[in-house]
Amino acid sequence: MGSGKILVAQGGGPTAVINQSLVGVALEARRFRDVTRVYGALHGVRGIVDEEFVDLTRETSHNLELVAATPSSALGSTRDKPDDKYCAEIFNVLRAHEIEHFFYIGGNDSSDTVRIVSEQARAAGYPLRAIHIPKTIDNDLVGSDHTPGFPSAARFVAQAFAGANLDNAALPGVYVGVVMGRHAGFLTAAAALGKKFPDDGPHLVYLPERTFSIEAFLADVKAIHERHGRCVVAVSEGIHDASGKPIATLLAREVEKDAHGNVQLSGTGALADLLCDEIKAKLGIKRVRGDTFGYLQRSFIGCVSDVDQREAREVGEKAVQYAFWGDRDGSVAIRRTGFYSADYALLPLSDVAGKTRTMEDEFIAPSGTDVTDAFRLYLRPLLGSGMPDAFRLRCARVAKILKP
């Protein structure tokens, strides 16, 4: 063991439980006698190259617990994706500070960052142990049953659709809710868990795993509206046509891309408005409302899965254990071992980095606009305890007198 200094950082989009993983690292690391300092880099890899570190060892464990329960990245995040030059800068800083253990909490892109840093360190002969700690509301990491952050976001989406369904039942019409998820439909599919009675919405769920056609969409909405007098629709922001072109880009608005080349889909209500305008124009339905859940679904304070909280904490703790008791770099993965129980494994970084999991076929109904019971069984335990429930009146109709 060298200096005993470890570094932890958070990358990518924040989640409701990402600080559980941070605090899991910080508190578990201090149980190892070789650890002298736990540094946190501000705003991910950007904070490493800028030497923007805080000393988490100087935090009280009490405040760390309070921060753990607070959503969004307490250290700040970044969308930077290091290339070779960027990584060379990272090594210079790690060397200068004698840091030999690096923990990066993030999703797809962050796991790729860890892989590059790990490979560059090996090539440079620098003794770095680099561990990727999973986090993404998209649930799109391969090798994991699910990813920390997804269950809480899924809980928000399920609760939002449970409420939107009740609202739509009171004032009938068409309601379109647009949910985050570029390539993977898991979060959009979570809308189905907001449904209780057979005639409840969401009646239609559109996932990026299936090709989206405006014509088929309008026919589906028309059929549901004729049957129920109303229609609640869950749509992924990532829906695309047969050529793979996002439906959101069918609009005239300019397209914004991030450092990873991803088209910006969130933070605008354009897709919901486009779909609502189509329904009004082509189906002649008057009351059509669209909501884009946007950033609420990943950072809402006070809608968190307790299962998600404890697992996010554990992946942080396990990462430290793998780093100090193991002999290789890797990515921490969640495995399902019971209904419901989880355990953890360390996967090779190359098995996870840059790969995207999408919804398995067994989770998507043959219609393409609903989920299966397999998906409901998969997701329900992750949503945690205390899920609010919806009840309805079931009393008898009174006989009409004037117009019987």
Place this chain on the structure above:
Amino acid sequence: MGSGKILVAQGGGPTAVINQSLVGVALEARRFRDVTRVYGALHGVRGIVDEEFVDLTRETSHNLELVAATPSSALGSTRDKPDDKYCAEIFNVLRAHEIEHFFYIGGNDSSDTVRIVSEQARAAGYPLRAIHIPKTIDNDLVGSDHTPGFPSAARFVAQAFAGANLDNAALPGVYVGVVMGRHAGFLTAAAALGKKFPDDGPHLVYLPERTFSIEAFLADVKAIHERHGRCVVAVSEGIHDASGKPIATLLAREVEKDAHGNVQLSGTGALADLLCDEIKAKLGIKRVRGDTFGYLQRSFIGCVSDVDQREAREVGEKAVQYAFWGDRDGSVAIRRTGFYSADYALLPLSDVAGKTRTMEDEFIAPSGTDVTDAFRLYLRPLLGSGMPDAFRLRCARVAKILKP
């Protein structure tokens, strides 16, 4: 006392606690020996003219309690506003069913409906006791300290901004959240209760009580962004220019109006997108995101103020007591009697109907883009118990080595 039949209905936009009032009426009414039947009209006044009644007396009290805790109007709602002809139809139905007590749970427009029905009944010599039970997330009824439904929606907005602020701190930029509220800014102002530390957002709050100017808005955002490196903005959907024209209608999109002549403002992300586009174009800030809270804020299941729940229940109970032990029609109002305690009063319908309360000047900071401590003191107890709290790291910076 006549037939002993009473009728209750729900009008206008649903809230998270509107069924508490419904169940308050249903259960309290059965304690009066003269009451033989408690009917509920489906979809408000529309259900009365269509004779669409259910017999709430045939509900179990257990299920009524479960429905009370479920958001959105369990009987269904309507946007219909009865005129003279409509009211004549209502009387025919009430007469035919020998209903002599009418309770209507709703907001501004619903209180006006009760006033019309009450006056028409008196003119027609029909012995009707009509009581308006307050409900609106807009908090815009005159004569009440606040209205049931507002505290729970305010809690959602405060929690949403607390989370959005954390998200924006992690990935800095400009965030614009658009909140419901056509004429009254109370719900938008609730965003300020999501703020904890002095540099937290929302940094700017735009209310319909003040004239909105795009130029002043851009200057405000620029100043905050330069000071904090980020900016979180709360905007009411009802913001308007000096002529009173809604900013939302500056867009090319066609304008939809309801039966009350109100321009449709919710259910579209257009206003947020307009403001974000202006910020990107005029200020050159790259990361600009807009969310429109839409229907989530009034029907989200699982984000309810316990204070709101109990008051919504009590206005329903008090309405029945006023009806049977009082001698006049009226509108139930909430009065604040302590910090915090509430009591109830019955106001003349003409004091409430068709009038709109807006935010008092003492609640709005002189800058016009913030609330006062008087507003914070006003709102905080209404949000109820168990409000989630946000914590941050406060540990020491590590000295730089390479670039000290």
